Amino acid sequence: MNTFLRATARCLRTGAAAQLPRRTDGSSARFLCAAADFQKDLGEMVKKDKVVVFMKGTPAQPMCGFSNAVVQILRMHGVDDYAAYNVLEDSELREGVKLFSNWPTIPQVYLSGEFVGGCDILLQMHQNGDLVEELKKLGISSALLTAEKEESK
């Protein structure tokens, strides 16, 4: 499903680019429409899955230490099933998501369609227990909570 969404986003981008002759006949308006469409797609992408991460690289092979930190934190909580979008593969996505979130850096984490922050915020949420709570609200039981319960038995 995630591959489909990304492919769709890429297809839309390719389609939009094909409509861009360098003339002053409203082509800039079409370009703006394409950009607005992309923002709309992002709106759908972040709601499609409970946990959405825009990162550099992939969860299997992160290409940035901060993106890797997000992946590791999620892994610690037992969150393995999430949508991860690699901004290094798509420069329009990379710039589009910064505009969409009004956030200048990658990685970016969305929980239940809501922007939560980057690596620093996720780390702090992990350290102070907020992440366990937020995951609970999504119906995800953190592995750390389960581990704690096991220990206290």
Place this chain on the structure above:
Amino acid sequence: MLPTVLRGVRPIPTALASRRPLARFTPHMDPDRSRPVESSIRTKLTEGLQPDHLEVHNESHMHAVPAGSESHFRVLVVSSRFEGLPLIQRHRLVNEALKEELSSSVHALAIQVKTPAQWGGRTTLEKSPPCMGGSRGDPTVEEKLRAGRE
């Protein structure tokens, strides 16, 4: 408390310092011209957030960028402006203050934000995770490095 903002500046008597407006210390007066981006970050955060304590660390040497780059930073900002604000709003204030730097030469910004009560007077800098080389060959980063040099 005297904000520990300026480094390498001749120490001045505390009484005088508290009467001098910080706006006097504009980037071009900063003695460290070899670090213009760092200076600019300090100035903007000082003016924008009136911090009780501010640390700006250039972490570019920890990443896959040339020596002497000013592309990756970590900041610790302690300010009463953060009172009552959730973490994300605090980060947004920092991002807003550094909008120009983030859209030109700064590629990565690690942020720690605390109120004076949360800080408690001790520096507790988080350690940035090890670089995984993503900046190498990244045209976006190369653009930023060029902007930083100009």
